[in-house]
Amino acid sequence: MGPSGRLQINLSAVRHNWRELKEHFTGSDCGAVVKADAYGLGYAPVVQALFSEGCRSFYVATYDEALEVRKLLANRARIYVLQGCPAGLEREFLNAKLIPVIISAHMLARWCEQAKGHDAPCAVKVNTGMNRLGLDKTEFSQWITQPERWASAYPTVLMSHMACADTPDHPLNEQQLKLFKELLGLARDHYPELKASLANSASLYLGDAWHFDMARPGIALYGGREGVRPQADIRPVVTLSLPVLQVRDVKAGDSIGYGATYRAAKAMPVAIVAGGYGDGVLRSLGNCVAASYAGHNLPLVGRVSMDSCALDLSSLPESQRPREGQFIEIFGPHRDLTSLAEGAGTISYELLTRLGGRLKKHYIEPL
Numbered sequence: 001m002g003p004s005g006r007l008q009i010n011l012s013a014v015r016h017n018w019r020e021l022k023e024h025f026t027g028s029d030c031g032a033v034v035k036a037d038a039y040g041l042g043y044a045p046v047v048q049a050l051f052s053e054g055c056r057s058f059y060v061a062t063y064d065e066a067l068e069v070r071k072l073l074a075n076r077a078r079i080y081v082l083q084g085c086p087a088g089l090e091r092e093f094l095n096a097k098l099i100p101v102i103i104s105a106h107m108l109a110r111w112c113e114q115a116k117g118h119d120a121p122c123a124v125k126v127n128t129g130m131n132r133l134g135l136d137k138t139e140f141s142q143w144i145t146q147p148e149r150w151a152s153a154y155p156t157v158l159m160s161h162m163a164c165a166d167t168p169d170h171p172l173n174e175q176q177l178k179l180f181k182e183l184l185g186l187a188r189d190h191y192p193e194l195k196a197s198l199a200n201s202a203s204l205y206l207g208d209a210w211h212f213d214m215a216r217p218g219i220a221l222y223g224g225r226e227g228v229r230p231q232a233d234i235r236p237v238v239t240l241s242l243p244v245l246q247v248r249d250v251k252a253g254d255s256i257g258y259g260a261t262y263r264a265a266k267a268m269p270v271a272i273v274a275g276g277y278g279d280g281v282l283r284s285l286g287n288c289v290a291a292s293y294a295g296h297n298l299p300l301v302g303r304v305s306m307d308s309c310a311l312d313l314s315s316l317p318e319s320q321r322p323r324e325g326q327f328i329e330i331f332g333p334h335r336d337l338t339s340l341a342e343g344a345g346t347i348s349y350e351l352l353t354r355l356g357g358r359l360k361k362h363y364i365e366p367l
């Protein structure tokens with residue numbers, strides 16, 4: 001077996017982060033968003049860790065994802081499907097006890113038709129400014145002004161999604177909150193028991209007003225810090241380490257990698273490590289960010305190739321240079337995922353969900 005990169009996933013940190021968020025969201029049912037294979041970390045271990053910690057509301061994007069999670073949980077937790085119920089799958093949703101997040105009047109009408117007599121809960125999503133999914137104002141008023149028309153729907157949650165929660169000063173935050181409260185008030189005139197859910201990870205830290213009855217954090221569970229207050233105790237979950245294939249001495253004036261985008265100003269030692277965009281190590285990381293080794297920053301020099309990339313070892317004393325087969329941390333406890341993503345012009349969400357290829361996942365649960 002040849003050397004391949006290692007993705008270490010710390011399930012104790014996932015549990016810790018969920019507890020940290022839950023304590024923050026006092027009064028809310030703190031769920032967990034586990035779409036896209038739990039942000040690339042693997043449904044089974046993540047869902048099981050969160051369930052055993054007490055999480056009982058899980059959010060996925062699609063029907064197929066919901067089935068994966070349902071298999072793991074049997075009927076012991078609620079599963080919300082954020083893209084709602086596609087036409088023709090209503091029976092399947094009812095059988096698997098999935099809760100669709102209704103995103104349009106059409107979808108609501110279909111659900112009413114098929115869910116008649118089932119008392120099957122649904123969530124209704126309203127658009128408050130994101131303009132992605134959800135009932136617009138006209139659809140919303142049709143819904144609440146003609147309750148008899150939708151009598152067979154059994155809405156339990158009103159939901160909306162924040163567009164700029166990671167930018168606390170953005171004026172849209174207050175605007176969305178105001179509109180959401182207004183719509184919630186109107187909806188509760190007809191459905192007094194209706195719960196409300198607005199917050200993703202970053203919204204938590206906007207203030208209590210955004211919390212409502214149910215919270216839907218995702219990225220913070222997995223160690224991403226976008227929009228998270230620096231003082232919040234969110235711990236790193238994922239460590240990406242790549243093994244050294246070769247250490248080479250590059251002469252002054254030589255270039256490194258495709259396109260010769262990096263040129264060595266002076267003679268420098270370079271480690272070629274196994275792991276490239278074929279494994280989800282984004283090309284945009286090349287020439288932009290630094291990995292971490294023995295307390296030193298090692299810049300990624302040149303473009304990321306499909307199977308490898310190059311790290312500048314100049315900052316290391318000769319005696320500390322890594323040798324063939326040793327692992328170097330690209331991100332993890334010593335190199336913050338979110339700032340690395342930022343350095344490469346992206347977000348931790350994209351970095352995590354792209355990881356794959358030949359990387360080997362190792363799950364750990366330190367006490």
Ligand SMILES: *Cc1c(COP(=O)(O)O)cnc(C)c1O
Nearest residue numbers: 033082161200201216217218219
């Ligand atoms: C992905 C998603 C979330 C989770 O967002 P994070 O920023 O990862 O916390 C919450 N709600 C909806 C509707 C989503 O699509």
